[in-house]
Amino acid sequence: MVRLEQGRGPQPSTQVLASLARALRLDDDARDELFHLAGSPPPLPGRVDEHVRPSVQRLLDRLSDLPTMVLSARADILAWNAMASALLGDWSVVPRRQRNTTWQRFLGTPDPRRSRVAMSQEEHAETAAQSVASLRATAARYPDDPGVRDLVSELRRGSPAFDELWRTGGPGAWRMTRKTIEHPSLGPITLDCDSLHVLDCDQTVIVYSAEPGSPEAESLALLRVLGTQWMDGSELEVGRPVGS
Incomplete structure:
Protein backbone atom coordinates (compact mmCIF):
# COMPACT_ATOMS: atom_id res chain seq x y z
CA MET A 1 0.00 0.00 0.00
CA ALA A 38 -2.67 2.72 -8.23
CA GLY A 39 -3.56 5.00 -11.13
CA SER A 40 -6.33 2.76 -12.47
CA PRO A 41 -10.03 3.56 -12.84
CA PRO A 42 -12.23 1.56 -10.45
CA PRO A 43 -14.65 -1.02 -11.91
CA LEU A 44 -17.29 0.64 -14.05
CA PRO A 45 -21.03 0.18 -13.70
CA GLY A 46 -22.34 -2.54 -15.97
CA ARG A 47 -19.27 -4.73 -15.47
CA VAL A 48 -19.19 -8.08 -13.68
CA ASP A 49 -18.40 -7.52 -9.99
CA GLU A 50 -15.21 -9.40 -9.02
CA HIS A 51 -14.95 -7.83 -5.56
CA VAL A 52 -15.92 -10.14 -2.69
CA ARG A 53 -17.42 -7.84 -0.09
CA PRO A 54 -16.42 -8.17 3.57
CA SER A 55 -19.91 -9.39 4.51
CA VAL A 56 -19.71 -12.23 1.97
CA GLN A 57 -16.18 -13.06 3.13
CA ARG A 58 -17.45 -13.27 6.72
CA LEU A 59 -20.09 -15.75 5.56
CA LEU A 60 -17.34 -17.79 3.88
CA ASP A 61 -15.33 -17.73 7.11
CA ARG A 62 -18.28 -18.85 9.26
CA LEU A 63 -18.95 -21.85 6.99
CA SER A 64 -15.53 -23.23 7.84
CA ASP A 65 -16.80 -26.81 8.27
CA LEU A 66 -18.38 -26.96 4.79
CA PRO A 67 -16.71 -26.64 1.37
CA THR A 68 -17.75 -23.19 0.13
CA MET A 69 -16.81 -21.03 -2.86
CA VAL A 70 -17.84 -17.61 -4.21
CA LEU A 71 -18.42 -17.27 -7.96
CA SER A 72 -18.87 -14.15 -10.07
CA ALA A 73 -21.65 -13.76 -12.62
CA ARG A 74 -19.11 -15.06 -15.20
CA ALA A 75 -18.58 -18.18 -13.03
CA ASP A 76 -15.08 -16.99 -12.04
CA ILE A 77 -13.99 -18.60 -8.78
CA LEU A 78 -13.28 -15.53 -6.67
CA ALA A 79 -12.83 -17.00 -3.19
CA TRP A 80 -12.92 -20.34 -1.41
CA ASN A 81 -12.37 -21.70 2.05
CA ALA A 82 -10.03 -24.40 3.33
CA MET A 83 -12.67 -27.12 3.05
CA ALA A 84 -13.25 -26.30 -0.62
CA SER A 85 -9.52 -26.78 -1.20
CA ALA A 86 -9.62 -30.07 0.69
CA LEU A 87 -12.56 -31.34 -1.39
CA LEU A 88 -11.74 -29.98 -4.84
CA GLY A 89 -8.09 -28.88 -4.81
CA ASP A 90 -6.49 -25.51 -4.08
CA TRP A 91 -7.54 -22.99 -6.73
CA SER A 92 -4.55 -20.78 -5.92
CA VAL A 93 -2.30 -23.14 -7.93
CA VAL A 94 -4.52 -22.75 -11.01
CA PRO A 95 -3.73 -19.85 -13.40
CA ARG A 96 -6.13 -17.00 -12.78
CA ARG A 97 -7.66 -17.11 -16.26
CA GLN A 98 -8.55 -20.77 -15.75
CA ARG A 99 -10.32 -20.22 -12.42
CA ASN A 100 -13.70 -20.35 -14.09
CA THR A 101 -16.11 -23.27 -13.86
CA THR A 102 -17.30 -22.94 -17.48
CA TRP A 103 -13.72 -22.73 -18.78
CA GLN A 104 -12.82 -25.81 -16.74
CA ARG A 105 -15.85 -27.71 -18.03
CA PHE A 106 -15.14 -27.16 -21.73
CA LEU A 107 -11.39 -26.46 -21.97
CA GLY A 108 -9.87 -27.89 -18.79
CA THR A 109 -7.81 -31.08 -18.77
CA PRO A 110 -7.99 -33.76 -16.03
CA ASP A 111 -5.52 -33.32 -13.18
CA PRO A 112 -4.93 -36.33 -10.89
CA ARG A 113 -4.31 -33.94 -7.99
CA ARG A 114 -7.84 -32.52 -8.25
CA SER A 115 -11.25 -34.03 -7.66
CA ARG A 116 -13.79 -34.38 -10.44
CA VAL A 117 -17.59 -34.56 -10.56
CA ALA A 118 -18.85 -38.02 -11.54
CA MET A 119 -21.76 -37.74 -14.01
CA SER A 120 -23.62 -39.92 -16.43
CA GLN A 121 -23.71 -38.87 -20.09
CA GLU A 122 -27.24 -37.51 -19.57
CA GLU A 123 -26.20 -35.51 -16.50
CA HIS A 124 -23.13 -34.19 -18.31
CA ALA A 125 -25.24 -32.99 -21.24
CA GLU A 126 -27.80 -31.36 -18.96
CA THR A 127 -25.28 -29.51 -16.81
CA ALA A 128 -23.27 -28.42 -19.87
CA ALA A 129 -26.41 -26.88 -21.36
CA GLN A 130 -27.19 -25.17 -18.05
CA SER A 131 -23.65 -23.81 -17.85
CA VAL A 132 -23.84 -22.30 -21.35
CA ALA A 133 -27.33 -20.91 -20.72
CA SER A 134 -26.10 -19.24 -17.54
CA LEU A 135 -23.20 -17.60 -19.39
CA ARG A 136 -25.56 -16.48 -22.15
CA ALA A 137 -27.78 -14.82 -19.54
CA THR A 138 -24.70 -13.12 -18.06
CA ALA A 139 -23.72 -11.83 -21.51
CA ALA A 140 -27.20 -10.34 -21.86
CA ARG A 141 -26.96 -8.62 -18.47
CA TYR A 142 -23.42 -7.33 -19.07
CA PRO A 143 -23.14 -6.55 -22.81
CA ASP A 144 -20.21 -4.16 -22.24
CA ASP A 145 -18.12 -6.44 -20.00
CA PRO A 146 -14.87 -7.30 -21.85
CA GLY A 147 -14.24 -10.31 -19.64
CA VAL A 148 -17.52 -11.90 -20.69
CA ARG A 149 -16.81 -11.24 -24.37
CA ASP A 150 -13.28 -12.66 -24.11
CA LEU A 151 -14.47 -15.76 -22.27
CA VAL A 152 -17.22 -16.49 -24.79
CA SER A 153 -14.82 -15.97 -27.71
CA GLU A 154 -12.19 -18.27 -26.22
CA LEU A 155 -14.75 -20.98 -25.47
CA ARG A 156 -16.29 -20.81 -28.94
CA ARG A 157 -12.86 -21.05 -30.58
CA GLY A 158 -11.58 -23.83 -28.36
CA SER A 159 -14.62 -26.03 -27.80
CA PRO A 160 -16.91 -27.23 -30.62
CA ALA A 161 -19.30 -28.54 -27.93
CA PHE A 162 -19.58 -25.09 -26.35
CA ASP A 163 -19.96 -23.41 -29.73
CA GLU A 164 -22.82 -25.76 -30.67
CA LEU A 165 -24.64 -25.10 -27.39
CA TRP A 166 -24.03 -21.36 -27.69
CA ARG A 167 -25.62 -21.30 -31.14
CA THR A 168 -28.50 -23.68 -30.52
CA GLY A 169 -29.08 -23.94 -26.77
CA GLY A 170 -32.09 -22.51 -25.00
CA PRO A 171 -32.56 -20.88 -21.60
CA GLY A 172 -31.78 -22.75 -18.44
CA ALA A 173 -31.20 -22.22 -14.75
CA TRP A 174 -29.12 -23.93 -12.10
CA ARG A 175 -31.03 -25.82 -9.43
CA MET A 176 -30.11 -27.30 -6.09
CA THR A 177 -28.58 -30.67 -6.87
CA ARG A 178 -26.59 -33.54 -5.43
CA LYS A 179 -23.09 -34.06 -6.76
CA THR A 180 -20.81 -37.05 -6.49
CA ILE A 181 -17.22 -35.87 -6.09
CA GLU A 182 -14.52 -38.37 -7.03
CA HIS A 183 -11.86 -37.51 -4.45
CA PRO A 184 -8.34 -38.82 -5.21
CA SER A 185 -7.87 -40.14 -1.67
CA LEU A 186 -11.35 -40.75 -0.25
CA GLY A 187 -13.12 -41.96 -3.39
CA PRO A 188 -16.70 -40.93 -4.27
CA ILE A 189 -18.48 -38.53 -1.89
CA THR A 190 -22.10 -37.61 -2.73
CA LEU A 191 -23.01 -34.19 -1.33
CA ASP A 192 -25.85 -31.69 -1.52
CA CYS A 193 -24.80 -28.64 -3.54
CA ASP A 194 -26.71 -25.40 -2.91
CA SER A 195 -26.29 -22.12 -4.79
CA LEU A 196 -27.02 -18.96 -2.80
CA HIS A 197 -27.40 -15.85 -4.97
CA VAL A 198 -26.10 -12.54 -3.56
CA LEU A 199 -28.37 -10.16 -5.47
CA ASP A 200 -26.70 -6.77 -5.09
CA CYS A 201 -23.32 -7.96 -6.40
CA ASP A 202 -24.69 -10.74 -8.66
CA GLN A 203 -22.43 -13.37 -7.13
CA THR A 204 -23.14 -16.95 -6.10
CA VAL A 205 -22.07 -18.74 -2.93
CA ILE A 206 -21.74 -22.49 -3.56
CA VAL A 207 -22.04 -24.69 -0.46
CA TYR A 208 -21.49 -28.46 -0.27
CA SER A 209 -23.05 -30.25 2.69
CA ALA A 210 -24.16 -33.66 3.98
CA GLU A 211 -26.85 -34.90 6.33
CA PRO A 212 -25.54 -35.14 9.91
CA GLY A 213 -24.57 -38.66 10.87
CA SER A 214 -24.35 -39.87 7.27
CA PRO A 215 -21.26 -41.53 5.75
CA GLU A 216 -20.82 -38.38 3.65
CA ALA A 217 -20.72 -36.26 6.81
CA GLU A 218 -18.00 -38.57 8.14
CA SER A 219 -16.06 -38.05 4.89
CA LEU A 220 -16.30 -34.28 5.32
CA ALA A 221 -15.04 -34.62 8.89
CA LEU A 222 -12.06 -36.60 7.60
CA LEU A 223 -11.39 -33.93 4.98
CA ARG A 224 -11.13 -31.34 7.74
CA VAL A 225 -8.24 -33.39 9.13
CA LEU A 226 -6.57 -34.18 5.80
CA GLY A 227 -6.72 -30.65 4.41
CA THR A 228 -4.82 -30.52 1.12
CA GLN A 229 -2.21 -33.12 2.11
CA TRP A 230 -3.77 -35.55 -0.39
CA MET A 231 -2.49 -33.47 -3.31
CA ASP A 232 1.06 -34.79 -3.07
CA GLY A 233 1.23 -36.64 0.24
CA SER A 234 3.26 -33.89 1.96
CA GLU A 235 2.43 -31.73 4.94
CA LEU A 236 0.81 -28.88 3.07
CA GLU A 237 -0.83 -25.81 4.53
CA VAL A 238 -4.58 -25.88 3.96
CA GLY A 239 -5.78 -23.53 1.20
CA ARG A 240 -6.24 -19.89 2.10
CA PRO A 241 -9.75 -18.49 2.57
CA VAL A 242 -9.42 -15.95 -0.22
CA GLY A 243 -8.12 -16.52 -3.74
CA SER A 244 -4.81 -14.88 -4.45
Whole structure:
Protein backbone atom coordinates (compact mmCIF):
# COMPACT_ATOMS: atom_id res chain seq x y z
CA MET A 1 0.00 0.00 0.00
CA VAL A 2 2.86 2.42 0.84
CA ARG A 3 4.44 1.84 -2.60
CA LEU A 4 1.09 2.51 -4.25
CA GLU A 5 0.57 5.72 -2.30
CA GLN A 6 4.07 6.94 -3.21
CA GLY A 7 3.70 5.98 -6.88
CA ARG A 8 6.72 3.66 -6.78
CA GLY A 9 7.10 0.38 -8.63
CA PRO A 10 5.27 -0.95 -11.70
CA GLN A 11 1.57 -0.27 -12.06
CA PRO A 12 -0.38 -3.37 -11.00
CA SER A 13 -3.06 -4.82 -13.26
CA THR A 14 -6.74 -4.48 -12.44
CA GLN A 15 -6.81 -8.22 -11.65
CA VAL A 16 -4.03 -7.79 -9.09
CA LEU A 17 -5.80 -4.79 -7.56
CA ALA A 18 -9.06 -6.72 -7.31
CA SER A 19 -7.24 -9.60 -5.59
CA LEU A 20 -5.55 -7.18 -3.19
CA ALA A 21 -8.91 -5.59 -2.36
CA ARG A 22 -10.34 -9.03 -1.60
CA ALA A 23 -7.36 -10.01 0.54
CA LEU A 24 -7.64 -6.76 2.54
CA ARG A 25 -11.44 -7.18 2.78
CA LEU A 26 -12.06 -3.65 1.57
CA ASP A 27 -15.57 -2.31 1.11
CA ASP A 28 -16.59 -0.75 -2.21
CA ASP A 29 -15.41 2.77 -1.34
CA ALA A 30 -12.03 1.59 -0.03
CA ARG A 31 -11.61 -0.62 -3.10
CA ASP A 32 -12.21 2.36 -5.40
CA GLU A 33 -9.65 4.40 -3.44
CA LEU A 34 -7.13 1.58 -3.88
CA PHE A 35 -7.67 1.65 -7.65
CA HIS A 36 -7.24 5.44 -7.75
CA LEU A 37 -4.01 5.22 -5.70
CA ALA A 38 -2.67 2.72 -8.23
CA GLY A 39 -3.56 5.00 -11.13
CA SER A 40 -6.33 2.76 -12.47
CA PRO A 41 -10.03 3.56 -12.84
CA PRO A 42 -12.23 1.56 -10.45
CA PRO A 43 -14.65 -1.02 -11.91
CA LEU A 44 -17.29 0.64 -14.05
CA PRO A 45 -21.03 0.18 -13.70
CA GLY A 46 -22.34 -2.54 -15.97
CA ARG A 47 -19.27 -4.73 -15.47
CA VAL A 48 -19.19 -8.08 -13.68
CA ASP A 49 -18.40 -7.52 -9.99
CA GLU A 50 -15.21 -9.40 -9.02
CA HIS A 51 -14.95 -7.83 -5.56
CA VAL A 52 -15.92 -10.14 -2.69
CA ARG A 53 -17.42 -7.84 -0.09
CA PRO A 54 -16.42 -8.17 3.57
CA SER A 55 -19.91 -9.39 4.51
CA VAL A 56 -19.71 -12.23 1.97
CA GLN A 57 -16.18 -13.06 3.13
CA ARG A 58 -17.45 -13.27 6.72
CA LEU A 59 -20.09 -15.75 5.56
CA LEU A 60 -17.34 -17.79 3.88
CA ASP A 61 -15.33 -17.73 7.11
CA ARG A 62 -18.28 -18.85 9.26
CA LEU A 63 -18.95 -21.85 6.99
CA SER A 64 -15.53 -23.23 7.84
CA ASP A 65 -16.80 -26.81 8.27
CA LEU A 66 -18.38 -26.96 4.79
CA PRO A 67 -16.71 -26.64 1.37
CA THR A 68 -17.75 -23.19 0.13
CA MET A 69 -16.81 -21.03 -2.86
CA VAL A 70 -17.84 -17.61 -4.21
CA LEU A 71 -18.42 -17.27 -7.96
CA SER A 72 -18.87 -14.15 -10.07
CA ALA A 73 -21.65 -13.76 -12.62
CA ARG A 74 -19.11 -15.06 -15.20
CA ALA A 75 -18.58 -18.18 -13.03
CA ASP A 76 -15.08 -16.99 -12.04
CA ILE A 77 -13.99 -18.60 -8.78
CA LEU A 78 -13.28 -15.53 -6.67
CA ALA A 79 -12.83 -17.00 -3.19
CA TRP A 80 -12.92 -20.34 -1.41
CA ASN A 81 -12.37 -21.70 2.05
CA ALA A 82 -10.03 -24.40 3.33
CA MET A 83 -12.67 -27.12 3.05
CA ALA A 84 -13.25 -26.30 -0.62
CA SER A 85 -9.52 -26.78 -1.20
CA ALA A 86 -9.62 -30.07 0.69
CA LEU A 87 -12.56 -31.34 -1.39
CA LEU A 88 -11.74 -29.98 -4.84
CA GLY A 89 -8.09 -28.88 -4.81
CA ASP A 90 -6.49 -25.51 -4.08
CA TRP A 91 -7.54 -22.99 -6.73
CA SER A 92 -4.55 -20.78 -5.92
CA VAL A 93 -2.30 -23.14 -7.93
CA VAL A 94 -4.52 -22.75 -11.01
CA PRO A 95 -3.73 -19.85 -13.40
CA ARG A 96 -6.13 -17.00 -12.78
CA ARG A 97 -7.66 -17.11 -16.26
CA GLN A 98 -8.55 -20.77 -15.75
CA ARG A 99 -10.32 -20.22 -12.42
CA ASN A 100 -13.70 -20.35 -14.09
CA THR A 101 -16.11 -23.27 -13.86
CA THR A 102 -17.30 -22.94 -17.48
CA TRP A 103 -13.72 -22.73 -18.78
CA GLN A 104 -12.82 -25.81 -16.74
CA ARG A 105 -15.85 -27.71 -18.03
CA PHE A 106 -15.14 -27.16 -21.73
CA LEU A 107 -11.39 -26.46 -21.97
CA GLY A 108 -9.87 -27.89 -18.79
CA THR A 109 -7.81 -31.08 -18.77
CA PRO A 110 -7.99 -33.76 -16.03
CA ASP A 111 -5.52 -33.32 -13.18
CA PRO A 112 -4.93 -36.33 -10.89
CA ARG A 113 -4.31 -33.94 -7.99
CA ARG A 114 -7.84 -32.52 -8.25
CA SER A 115 -11.25 -34.03 -7.66
CA ARG A 116 -13.79 -34.38 -10.44
CA VAL A 117 -17.59 -34.56 -10.56
CA ALA A 118 -18.85 -38.02 -11.54
CA MET A 119 -21.76 -37.74 -14.01
CA SER A 120 -23.62 -39.92 -16.43
CA GLN A 121 -23.71 -38.87 -20.09
CA GLU A 122 -27.24 -37.51 -19.57
CA GLU A 123 -26.20 -35.51 -16.50
CA HIS A 124 -23.13 -34.19 -18.31
CA ALA A 125 -25.24 -32.99 -21.24
CA GLU A 126 -27.80 -31.36 -18.96
CA THR A 127 -25.28 -29.51 -16.81
CA ALA A 128 -23.27 -28.42 -19.87
CA ALA A 129 -26.41 -26.88 -21.36
CA GLN A 130 -27.19 -25.17 -18.05
CA SER A 131 -23.65 -23.81 -17.85
CA VAL A 132 -23.84 -22.30 -21.35
CA ALA A 133 -27.33 -20.91 -20.72
CA SER A 134 -26.10 -19.24 -17.54
CA LEU A 135 -23.20 -17.60 -19.39
CA ARG A 136 -25.56 -16.48 -22.15
CA ALA A 137 -27.78 -14.82 -19.54
CA THR A 138 -24.70 -13.12 -18.06
CA ALA A 139 -23.72 -11.83 -21.51
CA ALA A 140 -27.20 -10.34 -21.86
CA ARG A 141 -26.96 -8.62 -18.47
CA TYR A 142 -23.42 -7.33 -19.07
CA PRO A 143 -23.14 -6.55 -22.81
CA ASP A 144 -20.21 -4.16 -22.24
CA ASP A 145 -18.12 -6.44 -20.00
CA PRO A 146 -14.87 -7.30 -21.85
CA GLY A 147 -14.24 -10.31 -19.64
CA VAL A 148 -17.52 -11.90 -20.69
CA ARG A 149 -16.81 -11.24 -24.37
CA ASP A 150 -13.28 -12.66 -24.11
CA LEU A 151 -14.47 -15.76 -22.27
CA VAL A 152 -17.22 -16.49 -24.79
CA SER A 153 -14.82 -15.97 -27.71
CA GLU A 154 -12.19 -18.27 -26.22
CA LEU A 155 -14.75 -20.98 -25.47
CA ARG A 156 -16.29 -20.81 -28.94
CA ARG A 157 -12.86 -21.05 -30.58
CA GLY A 158 -11.58 -23.83 -28.36
CA SER A 159 -14.62 -26.03 -27.80
CA PRO A 160 -16.91 -27.23 -30.62
CA ALA A 161 -19.30 -28.54 -27.93
CA PHE A 162 -19.58 -25.09 -26.35
CA ASP A 163 -19.96 -23.41 -29.73
CA GLU A 164 -22.82 -25.76 -30.67
CA LEU A 165 -24.64 -25.10 -27.39
CA TRP A 166 -24.03 -21.36 -27.69
CA ARG A 167 -25.62 -21.30 -31.14
CA THR A 168 -28.50 -23.68 -30.52
CA GLY A 169 -29.08 -23.94 -26.77
CA GLY A 170 -32.09 -22.51 -25.00
CA PRO A 171 -32.56 -20.88 -21.60
CA GLY A 172 -31.78 -22.75 -18.44
CA ALA A 173 -31.20 -22.22 -14.75
CA TRP A 174 -29.12 -23.93 -12.10
CA ARG A 175 -31.03 -25.82 -9.43
CA MET A 176 -30.11 -27.30 -6.09
CA THR A 177 -28.58 -30.67 -6.87
CA ARG A 178 -26.59 -33.54 -5.43
CA LYS A 179 -23.09 -34.06 -6.76
CA THR A 180 -20.81 -37.05 -6.49
CA ILE A 181 -17.22 -35.87 -6.09
CA GLU A 182 -14.52 -38.37 -7.03
CA HIS A 183 -11.86 -37.51 -4.45
CA PRO A 184 -8.34 -38.82 -5.21
CA SER A 185 -7.87 -40.14 -1.67
CA LEU A 186 -11.35 -40.75 -0.25
CA GLY A 187 -13.12 -41.96 -3.39
CA PRO A 188 -16.70 -40.93 -4.27
CA ILE A 189 -18.48 -38.53 -1.89
CA THR A 190 -22.10 -37.61 -2.73
CA LEU A 191 -23.01 -34.19 -1.33
CA ASP A 192 -25.85 -31.69 -1.52
CA CYS A 193 -24.80 -28.64 -3.54
CA ASP A 194 -26.71 -25.40 -2.91
CA SER A 195 -26.29 -22.12 -4.79
CA LEU A 196 -27.02 -18.96 -2.80
CA HIS A 197 -27.40 -15.85 -4.97
CA VAL A 198 -26.10 -12.54 -3.56
CA LEU A 199 -28.37 -10.16 -5.47
CA ASP A 200 -26.70 -6.77 -5.09
CA CYS A 201 -23.32 -7.96 -6.40
CA ASP A 202 -24.69 -10.74 -8.66
CA GLN A 203 -22.43 -13.37 -7.13
CA THR A 204 -23.14 -16.95 -6.10
CA VAL A 205 -22.07 -18.74 -2.93
CA ILE A 206 -21.74 -22.49 -3.56
CA VAL A 207 -22.04 -24.69 -0.46
CA TYR A 208 -21.49 -28.46 -0.27
CA SER A 209 -23.05 -30.25 2.69
CA ALA A 210 -24.16 -33.66 3.98
CA GLU A 211 -26.85 -34.90 6.33
CA PRO A 212 -25.54 -35.14 9.91
CA GLY A 213 -24.57 -38.66 10.87
CA SER A 214 -24.35 -39.87 7.27
CA PRO A 215 -21.26 -41.53 5.75
CA GLU A 216 -20.82 -38.38 3.65
CA ALA A 217 -20.72 -36.26 6.81
CA GLU A 218 -18.00 -38.57 8.14
CA SER A 219 -16.06 -38.05 4.89
CA LEU A 220 -16.30 -34.28 5.32
CA ALA A 221 -15.04 -34.62 8.89
CA LEU A 222 -12.06 -36.60 7.60
CA LEU A 223 -11.39 -33.93 4.98
CA ARG A 224 -11.13 -31.34 7.74
CA VAL A 225 -8.24 -33.39 9.13
CA LEU A 226 -6.57 -34.18 5.80
CA GLY A 227 -6.72 -30.65 4.41
CA THR A 228 -4.82 -30.52 1.12
CA GLN A 229 -2.21 -33.12 2.11
CA TRP A 230 -3.77 -35.55 -0.39
CA MET A 231 -2.49 -33.47 -3.31
CA ASP A 232 1.06 -34.79 -3.07
CA GLY A 233 1.23 -36.64 0.24
CA SER A 234 3.26 -33.89 1.96
CA GLU A 235 2.43 -31.73 4.94
CA LEU A 236 0.81 -28.88 3.07
CA GLU A 237 -0.83 -25.81 4.53
CA VAL A 238 -4.58 -25.88 3.96
CA GLY A 239 -5.78 -23.53 1.20
CA ARG A 240 -6.24 -19.89 2.10
CA PRO A 241 -9.75 -18.49 2.57
CA VAL A 242 -9.42 -15.95 -0.22
CA GLY A 243 -8.12 -16.52 -3.74
CA SER A 244 -4.81 -14.88 -4.45
